[in-house]
Amino acid sequence: MKLSPLSVPYRVIERGGSIIFTAAILFSGASAAFGPAGGLVGVALVGLALLALIAYEVTYYRRFEYDMDGDTLDIRSGVVSRRNREIPLQRIQNVDISRNVVQRAIGVAAVDFETAGGSRTEASLRFVEFEEAKRLQSAVGRLKRGVDTEDAEGSTASASTELFALSPRELTLVGALSFDARVPGLLFVLLSGSVPAVTSVLPGGVDGVLLAVGIVGLALVVILVSWAGGAVAAILNYYDFRLTQVEDELQYERGLLRRYDGSIPLDKVQTLTVADDPLKRYFGYASLRIETAGYAPGAGENGSEAAVPLATRDRVFALANRIEPFGAPTFERPPKRVRGRYAFRYLLGVGVLVALLYAVNHVTTQALPWYGPLTLALLAPVAAHLKWKHRGYWLGENHVVTRNGVLRRRIKVVPYYRIQTVIDTQTVFQRRWGVATVTADTAGSLSIVGHDAAAVDVDESTAERLRTTLDTRLRESLAARRGWIDADDEAGGTPGNPDDDPSGEEGTGADTDHVGGA
Incomplete structure (x- = not known):
């Protein structure tokens, strides 16, 4: 069996960004090296690169074949050197299908085969028609159960039972209760250089108060941006989420900009x-x-x-x-006695934080309220409980x-x-x-x-x-x-x-x- 013919133009376009970047470098380099004729030289080089990419993708498509028999998934591929792989079906744990907006528009999908204990995807098909991807997903499950594919295709389709569907209200709650923990670190890196510049213009005598207010304001901004980023990502990720059971497999669908269809063998x-x-x-x-x-x-x-x-x-x-x-x-x-252990650990953490702030307060010129975290000590018994x-x-x-x-x-x-x-x-x-x-x-x-x-x-x-x-x-x-x-x-x-x-x-x-x- 072959990949979808549409995989050739899609893969060419997908890699076109690198050609555009290369073209900008070639144009600038050619203009400096060849003068007025440099533009033509750059166009010629970009054209050759594009032709080479098209030739590579066409050859990749022609030489890529896959097949499934009763025991293995066989994949034969390679442009410069041939590679033959046989993956036992019993090793395949999950078959995941993904499609972005463009792939859904042209009717193709990427299929990933995951195996037990693998640190990465065992095999991928880039790209097949969506109907073929769903056929492969169901065929793997049938062949693993020892059901002949031809007999199964000639019989009535397996009953599908919907176990869970995310309602619009629940999707809204997923977004509202999401928080992107990566945003605070990113903002810290981006804004760390501006803190000295801000503190240097603070008026004398009140710089400590203004700094404290600024820190609180910045923390609120970070929390708000992190929440908004997490909400948007969660809604895009779990849009139209559905979980169904087909025989002894769970199958899920989700995603707005990128649609995922996966299987979970029970x-x-x-x-x-x-x-x-x-x-x-x-x-x-x-x-x-x-x-x-x-x-x-x-x-x-x-x-x-x-x-x-x-x-x-x-x-x-x-x-x-x-x-x-x-x-x-x-x-x-x-x-119950371990609550004392937990309380001691929390009090120790508060003590370390107070000591650090006290040290910073004496080493720098900033009047930091180093004693502020002491109020957290009152919460240690509650947190321990x-x-x-x-x-x-x-x-x-x-x-x-x-x-x-x-x-x-x-x-x-x-x-x-x-x-x-x-x-x-x-x-x-x-x-x-x-x-x-x-x-x-x-x-x-x-x-x-x-x-x-x-x-x-x-x-x-x-x-x-x-x-x-x-x-x-x-x-x-x-x-x-x-x-x-x-x-x-x-x-x-x-x-x-x-x-x-x-x-x-x-x-x-x-x-x-x-x-x-x-």
Whole structure:
């Protein structure tokens, strides 16, 4: 099979920007070297470059071929040297389709094939017709399930069930509750050079007050710009978001200027994450993230991306339970004494900040209110209590569920059979308080950056019991899953998730809290 013929002119135009930039350099250089005839020389060189680009793209199109049989995706490509690739279909985790405004207008799309554990896209098709892209997306799922493509194409289309659609009101809320954290750093770089110039013209005696007012005003501007940038990006990104289920796959569509169509195989789901923040919790909203092995759908190089960007809390948990039936967790919090540890850490941070401001106040001529942050010390006990309150873990029949974070709270749901390693860690400071952390490491993409499900600051005895229980349930769930799959294969059925998981003894904590709590 071949790429779309329209891929040739599109790729030529796509790379035309570099030719225009090169043309400007050639014109200036040719004019200096050849005088009046330099313009003609520049035009000739640009023409040759354009012809070379067209010849390259035509050759690329003619030599690029792809095909799918029952086991592999075969890609043959190369202009100067030939490259033949065979990608086992069982390794393919996700098939993502993306189209910008121009691509949608001419009816082509880019297709990316993501594999387990890959740090980058395993294979790409640039570009095929959109109907062909959707056919490839569904064909990969069918062939992985062992369904013959020709038989499937001749049969009735698979039933599609819409699980979630983002309403205009919810899209507005997604924008209103978004914040682009990259903007403050960018503005700091752009404005850092202007601060000395501003402070140098401040009148004597009141420069400290004016500087404080200016800092507050600048902070408000940064917050406003960051919020506006995050709102616009979120609305463009999640416009017309839809999540549907087609047999044993989740398929999503989203985007205004650039449209994304992706697939999430249910049998490859590693972790579900329900995320929120204080503002979302106050209004009763949350988001849902779905991780597959080594890849978060739609994330590209930017990390995990929400499968459901925003919905009511009950709606999010209902959808999460539909994907992985884990029930209603009742969290066990860390022992109450760890609140003292958290309060001490916050007070230490306040002390360091006050000391830095005091030092700056004496080294420079600016009269900074170095004592201002001392008022934050009054909030340390409150912050410590909230941090303790929003931590916990729960062992269900088939899943382990953990909760961590206040400003960005994550409730992570992990099936026992998806656990790769159970890690019991204890820092020097945890040892002084008699607590430890137990982590359920998975093959999900967020595990790479330390966002695994973790029971943090539990009692040492509880940590040991929890680690042993998780290890036991991991082995039992894997054995039950293998037995269930073998029995199903003998019966000629389709493998799925087993529900048989003998219960072990759960760890106990100092306090419990239900997932529905604030």
